[in-house]
Each structure stands twice: as C-alpha cells, then as structure tokens.
Amino acid sequence: MSDALVIVITGATHGIGRAAAIELARRGAHLGLVARSETKAAQTRADIQREAPGAVVDVFLADLSVLDDVRRVARQLDEHYDRIDVLVNNAGLHAFSQRVTGDGLPEMVAVNYVAPWLLTDLLRDKLIASAPCRIVNVASDAHRQVRTLEPERDLRSTGAFSMAESFELYARSKLMDILFTQELALRLAGTGVTANSCCPGLNASGLGRESKLFNGLAGLLTRWGLLSPERGARIIVRLATDPEFKEVTGGFFSSTRRFRSLPPASLCRDAELQRRLWRATAELVARN
Numbered sequence: 001m002s003d004a005l006v007i008v009i010t011g012a013t014h015g016i017g018r019a020a021a022i023e024l025a026r027r028g029a030h031l032g033l034v035a036r037s038e039t040k041a042a043q044t045r046a047d048i049q050r051e052a053p054g055a056v057v058d059v060f061l062a063d064l065s066v067l068d069d070v071r072r073v074a075r076q077l078d079e080h081y082d083r084i085d086v087l088v089n090n091a092g093l094h095a096f097s098q099r100v101t102g103d104g105l106p107e108m109v110a111v112n113y114v115a116p117w118l119l120t121d122l123l124r125d126k127l128i129a130s131a132p133c134r135i136v137n138v139a140s141d142a143h144r145q146v147r148t149l150e151p152e153r154d155l156r157s158t159g160a161f162s163m164a165e166s167f168e169l170y171a172r173s174k175l176m177d178i179l180f181t182q183e184l185a186l187r188l189a190g191t192g193v194t195a196n197s198c199c200p201g202l203n204a205s206g207l208g209r210e211s212k213l214f215n216g217l218a219g220l221l222t223r224w225g226l227l228s229p230e231r232g233a234r235i236i237v238r239l240a241t242d243p244e245f246k247e248v249t250g251g252f253f254s255s256t257r258r259f260r261s262l263p264p265a266s267l268c269r270d271a272e273l274q275r276r277l278w279r280a281t282a283e284l285v286a287r288n
Contacts, residue, residue, distance in 0.1 A: 004056070006084050006130075007240060008032040008077060010064065010116070011091030013040040016138075016200050018047070019233035020090065020240075025052035027241060032058045032081065034073055034091070034119075064091050064115035065101045067288050074122035083130035086240045087123060089116035089177075090138045094170045100158045103288040108166075109155060112173035117180055117281050131192025132246065135184065136239045141199040141254055142167070143175035144265045149273065151176075151280040176277060178252055178264050183274040185250030194249035196239050197264075200232030201255040231255070 007029045011017040013036075021031055025048045035041035041059045049055050058080065062073035077084065092112050099107040105114060116137060120127075127133045145168060154172060161169055181197040188195060235255040239245050252264040267273060 002030065002056075004028050004030040005086060005241065006030045006032065006081055007086040007088065008034065008081075008084055009088040009090055010034040010119070011138075013037060013044045016229045016232040016236065017088075017090040018044055019229040020088070020236040021057075022048050022051045023230075023233060023237045024240065025049075025055035025057065027237075029086075029241075030056045030058075032060060032077060032084075034060050034062055034064070034077075036061065036063050064119075065093075065105075065107050065110045067103050067110075067114070067118060067285060070115050070118045071122065074119055078123060078126050081126070084123065084126055084133065085130055086134045086136065087120060087127060088136045088138070088236060088240060089120065090136075090236065091115065092138065094166065096163050096166050098158060098160050104158070105156065105284075105288075106158050106169070108169060109157075109173050109176070112170070113176040113180065114155070114281065114285065116177065118285050120184065121282075121285075127193050128188070128191045133193045134240060134245070135181075135193065135195040136236055137177050137181045137195070137197040138236065139177040139181070139197040139199055139252070140171065140174040141201075142171040143178055143268070145171045146175045146265070146267065149175060149179075149267060149277070151273070151277040155280055155284055175265070175267060178268045179270075179274045179277050180281070181252075182250055182264075182268060183278050186274075188249070194245070194247065196245070196248060196251045196253065198235045198239055198253040199255060200235055 007024055009021055012021040012033045025031055033041055038061055045057045048057050060073050060076050062069040093108055095108045101107050101110045178197045181195050184195040235253055
C-alpha cells in the first residue's frame with residue numbers, strides 16, 4: 001500500500017460527504033467510500049476521479065440502517081486495508097416520518113448513531129493498529145435543543161412523530177453522536193487514535209431530501225449562494241488531515257464558529273450519561 005492516507009468515509013455520494021471526498025482526493029488520499037446505492041457510488045467515484053485524476057477510490061456497498069450490513073462492511077474494510085488512517089462517520093438521515101428498521105430500531109437513530117457506533121467498534125483493533133489515526137464523527141449544533149436523554153428508551157423509541165417533532169428527534173440522534181465521541185475519546189486515550197465530532201453548519205447536504213418544502217428552500221438558498229456543501233466539508237477535511245488536529249481528541253468543532261472547538265451542550269459533558277449510552281448501545285447491538 002502507498003504512503004497515501006487511507007480514509008474511509010460514509011455518506012459520500014451527496015452533499016458535504018461528496019464535497020469532502022473530492023477535496024480529500026485532491027490532497028492525495030486513498031478513499032474507501034461506504035455507500036448504499038451502487039449507481040450513486042459509481043457516479044461519485046467518477047466525479048472524484050475527474051476532479052482528482054489518479055485518485056484511488058474503493059467502493060463498499062452497505063445499507064447502514066441494517067446492522068448486519070454494518071457488520072459485513074466492517075469485515076470487508078478490515079480485510080481490504082492493511083491500515084485505516086482516518087474514519088469519517090458522515091452518513092446521516094433526517095426522516096420526516098417514523099420508519100422502523102428490520103432490527104426494530106427507529107431508522108433515524110439506526111443510521112445517524114447506531115451505525116457509526118457499531119462500525120467504529122468493529123474497526124477498533126484496525127484503527128489502533130493504524131495509529132496515529134483519526135476518527136471524525138459528523139454531528140450537529142442542533143443537539144443543543146435537546147433537554148433530556150434516556151438512552152435505554154430513546155434508542156428504541158419507535159412511536160409516530162410529526163414533521164415538527166422530527167427536528168427534535170434528529171437533534172437527539174446527533175446528541176448521541178457527541179456523547180459517543182466523548183466517551184470514545186476517553187476509551188482510546190493513549191492508543192494514538194483521536195476522536196472528534198463536528199457540526200458542518202447549515203448546508204445543502206441532502207439530509208432533508210424527503211421533504212419537498214425543505215428541498216425547495218435548500219435549492220433557493222443554494223442559488224443565492226447561502227448554502228454550500230463545499231463550505232460544510234471544510235471542517236471534516238481539516239479534522240481528518242490538518243497537522244494542528246493531530247493530537248486533539250474529545251473535541252466538538254463548529255464550522256459556524258470559525259472551526260473553533262467549543263463546549264457542546266451540558267448534556268454532552270455528563271460523564272455518567274456518556275457511559276449509560278455506551279452500555280445501552282453495546283447491549284442493543286449484542287441483541288440484534
């Protein structure tokens with residue numbers, strides 16, 4: 001394997017994930033894209049190689065709402081790469097109605113939180129063996145609107161919700177991502193593997209693609225130059241590659257604050273809540 005950074009990124013076929021993948025390829029990275037759609041993945045690979053001629057781009061297909069798919073793609077990644085220098089858990093979903101996965105989980109929680117938790121856990125030995133190594137979890141400043149979290153309940157809450165309520169549930173899934181990242185950083189201390197989370201800001205990311213209203217508004221703002229996947233991707237690229245973040249771990253960074261580390265909501269700093277969520281998640285994936 002060459003000296004190029006091996007970077008695995010989920011959710012790279014649209015929005016900020018695609019923009020981040022293109023920029024990482026321009027910087028010489030060897031990319032592993034985890035995608036659900038073979039067609040979209042092939043188009044994304046072609047786009048990347050057009051923007052960064054000579055870029056090496058591998059594609060791994062998986063539906064991240066299905067836990068067995070996450071397990072399978074983790075095995076494939078582990079077998080395919082001698083090392084993984086950066087894991088970017090970027091894939092995300094904003095569902096405007098409740099859907100329950102085959103594992104009995106709310107789809108938004110399964111994709112936004114459980115999948116990155118499980119993928120990271122299954123690749124843990126590979127990541128440690130690859131140290132120095134970085135993990136970047138894409139979260140959101142939306143987590144600040146959440147006032148309470150009950151891990152044992154909220155991981156499995158599959159009751160119907162309205163469009164308005166969907167924003168709070170999305171925010172809760174992103175709160176879980178930050179809690180997970182904080183606990184992960186503690187558990188990886190001394191291994192040479194760092195873990196940070198970030199908010200890429202309001203961007204034309206494709207997250208709200210299920211809503212015609214949301215899509216229409218995003219399209220309008222994009223034409224006005226107010227939304228840019230490339231702008232949102234910068235924070236992912238910096239956390240993944242910039243030397244200044246080489247030893248930084250357990251941080252939450254916001255692109256709306258000039259890439260500064262800033263304290264997440266107080267719930268995220270609750271050490272006992274971090275541990276409870278970790279235990280509840282480990283028990284959940286063990287039963288499914």
